[in-house]
Amino acid sequence: MSWFVVVNPQAGRRPVPPQxxxxxxxxxxVEHHLEVPASADETRAMVRAAANDGxxxxxxxxxxxxxxxxxDELAPFGTEVTLAMLPAGTGCDLLxxxxxxxxxxxxxxxxxxxxxxxxxxVLLEGQWGKRHCINVSQAGVGAAALESxxxxxxxxxPARYPLxxxxxxxxxxxxxxxxxxxxRTYEAEGALxxxxxxxxxxxxxWNVAPKATLVDGVADMQVYVLRKRQAPPxxxxxxxxxHLNDPAVRRFRAAEFTIEADPVWPFEADGDLxxxxxxxxxxxxxxxxxxI
Numbered sequence: 001m002s003w004f005v006v007v008n009p010q011a012g013r014r015p016v017p018p019q020x021x022x023x024x025x026x027x028x029x030v031e032h033h034l035e036v037p038a039s040a041d042e043t044r045a046m047v048r049a050a051a052n053d054g055x056x057x058x059x060x061x062x063x064x065x066x067x068x069x070x071x072d073e074l075a076p077f078g079t080e081v082t083l084a085m086l087p088a089g090t091g092c093d094l095l096x097x098x099x100x101x102x103x104x105x106x107x108x109x110x111x112x113x114x115x116x117x118x119x120x121x122v123l124l125e126g127q128w129g130k131r132h133c134i135n136v137s138q139a140g141v142g143a144a145a146l147e148s149x150x151x152x153x154x155x156x157x158p159a160r161y162p163l164x165x166x167x168x169x170x171x172x173x174x175x176x177x178x179x180x181x182x183x184r185t186y187e188a189e190g191a192l193x194x195x196x197x198x199x200x201x202x203x204x205x206w207n208v209a210p211k212a213t214l215v216d217g218v219a220d221m222q223v224y225v226l227r228k229r230q231a232p233p234x235x236x237x238x239x240x241x242x243h244l245n246d247p248a249v250r251r252f253r254a255a256e257f258t259i260e261a262d263p264v265w266p267f268e269a270d271g272d273l274x275x276x277x278x279x280x281x282x283x284x285x286x287x288x289x290x291x292i
Contacts, residue, residue, distance in 0.1 A: 001057060003032040003111060004050040006043055006070060008062030008088070016088040016104055021061050024086075024108040032059070040069055047073045051081055057291075059084040059111065061104065064093050064135055064202075068270030071288060072132040075121060082116055084291035093201035094135045097214065098292050110291060118286040119214035122198050126267065128275030134288065136202040136209065137269035139259050139277050140193030140224070141165070141172045141231075146268045158204030162235070169228055175261040179223060181254035188225045188250065194259050195222040196281055200241075202271075207241030217285040218253040225250065257281045 005025070007018050018036050025032050033055075037043040047058060047070050058081055060070040067085045074081050086104045087095055098117075101107045122133040148164035156163065177191040197209030197220040212220035226234065226248035237243035244251055259267075260278045267279050 001031070002055070003030060003057045003059050003084070004047075004055040005032045005034040005059045005061060005086070006046055006050075006066075007034065007036045008043070008060070008066040009036055009038075011062035011066055011088045016061065021086065021088075021104055021108075024105045025111070027105075028109050028112050030108060030111045043069060044073045051077050056080060057082045057084070057111075059086055059291075061086040061088050063088065063271065065271040067094060068132075068134055068272060071121065071134045075123075075132045075284075075287065078287065079118060079289045082289045082291050084111055093203070093205065094199055096201040096205065097199045100292065115292050117214075117290045117292045119288050119290045120198055120217060121284045121287040122196065122219055122269075123282045123284055124269055124274070125280045126275055126278065131269055131272075131274055132284075132287075133196075133198060133269040133281075134214075135199045135270045136195065136197045137267070137279075137281070138193060138195045138202075139261060139265045139267045139279060140175070140191070141169055142193050142195070142203075143266040143268040143273065144168045144172055146271065147266060147273050150273070161203040165235070166232075169231055172228075173263055175263055175265055177223060177262075178258075178260040179221060180258040180260075181221070181252070182256045183254070184252070186223060186250065186252070188223055190227075191223055191225045191261075192228070192231065193222075193224040194261075194265075195220070195224075196257060196259070197222070198283070206239045208238055210241035210244070214290075215286070216253075217283055218255050219257065219281065219283055221252050221254050221257060223250040224248055255283045
């Protein structure tokens with residue numbers, strides 16, 4: 001059965017040429033049809049058309065943003081379509097959760113097996129519309145850092161995010177936040193960020209949610225309440241995944257949640273800046289069939 005392969009030609013510090021993707025797939029005997037869309041909108045249109053035409057296996061070549069966009073477009077088709085990722089972006093964090101190869105040639109081999117994994121997705125809603133998240137979403141200073149990181153040179157690779165974070169932190173406003181779940185309401189003054197994680201890694205390898213899993217039907221929620229001078233020492237802990245016991249981190253799990261912030265905060269999901277808070281989220285258990 002053939003794979004529909006969509007390549008993001010802008011992903012990564014050094015974008016992978018489509019011919020290299022074709023060669024890797026041919027080397028492993030993977031039957032495929034490859035397309036190189038010119039924009040995000042064209043990517044969505046191609047993926048939607050492929051699914052409507054009967055393709056049941058779709059592979060995204062790019063980073064987490066590319067994978068998320070394709071997953072969002074495939075969400076209405078449920079588990080009838082299998083989604084795979086061939087990593088070629090500056091951040092391919094979802095694959096880290098599964099320990100899969102971080103290169104196209106290595107990951108292409110996995111398309112030759114039948115192993116799949118039913119994973120949760122998170123349906124997010126705000127004034128900006130609806131979006132399915134498969135990895136990690138966040139509101140606050142981290143989303144502001146992403147906004148700045150996207151303006152930096154791709155040549156910086158994974159260094160773009162920490163550089164942007166350091167630049168945005170000093171002027172970012174504290175907020176009074178309210179996180180409402182199906183079981184509780186959590187309110188905090190002087191917060192800097194709220195994380196809603198479906199998987200473990202973001203920002204190019206930061207282990208932000210070491211206890212998260214894509215198969216438990218809940219999001220790993222974290223509220224960060226700290227002074228700005230406390231943030232730099234906390235970052236290395238987040239990178240290593242040893243921050244959950246820090247007093248600055250309030251952690252709980254939720255199947256449904258609403259994030260509100262005063263003043264409003266920017267919000268991002270899977271590396272895409274979506275808009276501002278408030279945001280509503282709902283975990284969709286076993287909503288996507290992922291190739292591993």
